Amino acid sequence: MGSFSIWHWLVVLVIVLLVFGTKKLRNIGEDLGGAIKGFKQGMKDGSEDKPTEPAAKIASGETVEGQAREKKD
Secondary structure, three states: OOOOOHHHHHHHHHHHHHHOHHHHHHHHHHHHHHHHHHHHHHHHHHHOOOOOOHHHHHHOOOOOOOOOOOOOO
């Protein structure tokens, strides 16, 4: 049984093109590319943010004072 040959993959590609059409596949590719770019931008923006005051205290080992509350539904 082994792996698929190039001819198997070409037949699969032709069937996918016939089922979805090139315009639909292009739109899916553009949407996926935009999502990846947005994710990368968000990761870059998130790493540049300065930590908030309590997070900075926790990172430096200081004690953070606070009060616990019950969650109200």
